[in-house]
Amino acid sequence: MIRIERTGPPVYLQISRQFINAIQRGALLPGAKLPGTRRLAELLKVHRKTVITAVNELDAQGWIIVKPNVGAFVTDKPPVMKTNTLPGEYQTFRYPKETGFPFPVSSLLERPVTRVAKTLEFTDGQPDIRIAPLDKLGKAYRRVLNRKSGQQHLAYSRVEGNWYYRQQLAAYLNNTRGLPIRPDNILTTRGTQMGIFLASTLLLQPGNLVVVGSTSHYVGNMIFQQMRAKIATVPVDENGISIPALRTLCEKRKVRMLYLTPHHHYPTTVTLSAERRIELLQLAQTFGFIILEDDHDYDFHYDSSPLLPLASADTAGMVVYIGSFCKALAPGLRQGYLVAPENLVGELSKIRRIIDRQGDHVMEQALGEMLAEGEIQRHLKKALRIYRARRDLFCNELERQFGRNLTFTAPPGGLAVWTEWKEPINLLRSSQLSAEMGLHIPQTLLFQNEHLRAMRLGFGSLDEEEIIKALSILSRAVH
Template sequence: MLPFKSLLTISKSASTPVFVQLSEQINQLIRAGTLSAGQRLPGTRQLADWLGVHRQTIVAAYDEGLAQGWLESRPGSGTYVAVHFSDVTPQALVSETANNLPNEKPGYAFAEMPFLKRPVLINQSGLRLDDGFPDIRLAPMDELSRAYRSYFRWGDPQKQFGYNDTKGHLLLREQLSIHLNETRGLRTTPDNVLITRGSIMGLHLVSQVLLQPGDIVVTGETTWAGATMNFLKAGATLLTVPVDQHGLDVEALADLCEQHGAIRMVFVTPHHHYPTTVTLRADRRIRLLQLAEQYGFAVLEDDYDYDFHYLSRPILPLASADPQGMVVYVGSLTKSVAPAFRVGYVVAPTGLIDELARLRRIIDRQGDPILEFAVGQLFKTGDLKRHFRKALRTYHARRDCFCDLLTKELPDAMQFTKPDGGMAVWARFDPAIDMNQLAERAGREGLFLSNGLSHNPPGQRLNATRLGFASSIESELEQSVAVLKKVLS
């Protein structure tokens, strides 16, 4: 008889019930070959005496093994290891110090994709000059909470809490269509709108539908890595063109079209180019649309911070001047409200929207109907538009404050152009400054900022980074610049 008293150990203080502990340990002994197929287990009274537990605990442990197929009961004889385990090769017990722990390294091979290895941005506590995040303290939390509660009192519960439209909640699509038509000069219906979990999901869906392996995608030399990661995942070949103080160099794009002909997509952030914040000049916008029609490529327009333009009225999107349906327009409420509200959208002709919705169905059956309804309600009541106006005034003042501080306190350390809009300053530091060391020193002083290395095109060293001002009040901006001045001295 095996020494069950030493093989089986229990902890009555553990959160796992004792009978489950025993059942799992018996299963492990079977897998390891310590208990062989057809072997008889001790009687329930005998094992209960050995382990100092109630007999019903052993009965429950055996019943668990019987239910899972590890054990079998023979009437009048007892409980045995199931005979079908005679065909199973025993598994050797693995030392906890081994290098191949299954919770760290799988037992099968898979191809890692180096372009996916990118640091995940997380909102930092304390002082921060981030990538250009909104101030969550301004978000209309009370209004959103009321809209959430109204969902539970509205309509048919069977419908409200069942499956919803793959394209997104109809109320939000209706209200968003109205909002985009009024503020951005678009000509949409709700059927032209797909609600996504942030703009990154929209970019992923569009990339998977429009791109085939080997297709050429053109971006600026500096661009958003989140977009290029999706293009590479779809198997696209990336080409780049310069970005200057007037945005994407569309004549360089025209040259690429002449050389390659079959360009499939051009990715742009024309309102405020990411990361440099410059606005694509009007003549270049017209030329870009002309090239799209001439060569038949799609223009993927990411309008990530349209609501925050300080110089004048926001520049209308490319999509507003697109008579041939060449532009796929992607946006989000993440920067307008808060990153936790994963509400983005894709606007395109219905033929593409329908196909995107079909693909979305096998990735994420639907979005969050409750959140989408609540946001739709905030559009309908005007609460969200009032929030946009308040945030615009606030961020405008913070931009001016921050730029004044940089000019006064750090005149020789960096160069920047006061951005016409957006939520960050593109700062180009003196070449003698090591950006990685700068970020590390600032971090030790309690200030988070990016080292900007992810913005460097291959083979180039821009020595620049984005310094977000929107998420900090004026006093926090003053402290942040003081820390920056200290670590640069």
């Protein structure tokens, strides 16, 4: 960073100017602490008094702040200079802003910012991390690390995931979802998106046809498009995707994969009926397409026992089942899983090994122990009561504040409500006005075309007071 020329300007000026240059080009960031004067003198092989003079010069010009008995720090308000201080031979490089080589830029993967600091926010149905059992999880995690045997979880291991965790997870999925699986049927992932990506990487080729609902999850669509697959849509009604429309499509074109969220269709929250599930499995066997079943919001069902996943009735090996604990616990934990026949799990694990060697085995061990002790199950029961109350309040407030301006159905489960607006309304403009009043509504929650004006509004991450305030802001923005 600093080169001293014995035949150049005074050494203290060389030192101070090169420090200024380093600050200007970002090599020394605001708040960075400089080495002590003795240490600097040793490093630069100069007299300490020379270093002290250079530091005083930097302080006098306003480039650093000297705190007695603490040290010298780069200021966060440097002087404004039109040109770089050091010309010619004293110049050092700036890190380039752009590459010197071309590369493909994808507009498919662009996602708008989904958070504005210090504002209320409607999500697409995220949980409230304030009620997550973080204390129990923290204790379980520390317990694993504090054991002598805990060291084995920090070494390289099986890429499919922690064996004990997969044992407990297999039992949990059997008890809650009727999946008659063993640990070898499970590949752990970093959330559902990673599961979709891995399955798509292995199972899709460019030009393959993937079928989704007429309204569907934009993340899945982005992944399929990134794999250069073609996407076709089929209608979705109050009972899920249309089976006749899917059958007609299969008769005309070769379908490689069907992606769906049958428990609570994204974004409309409707549940695929039991009759359609049976027909769908029969169609998959007849036409040979893969069913990629996303276990979206399965853990949150309020009014009755939920229908079991398609994977629980799959006897022909046509379903790849994907789920996670991101909603049940906290999104940032990124703990997901993929369930499939053993031969597919084995092949997928090879791809997983390339992008993520094995995941977090310590966290998986902790989650496995929490499953064995029933901690996660108890938390889900508690969370279900909280979210049911929030759903009821949210729907009551929608009715009270918007009346006949929109239609909605109280969802039987999940953490979001699908609303359709009757009056002509510019949803994007309404979201902008809401933002000005302190409520952030991401563009990904807005569904508007010539036939549809709808919003997917998540209530799970908001408490009772926040729900009332957020809907009041939206009401003012709409009107």
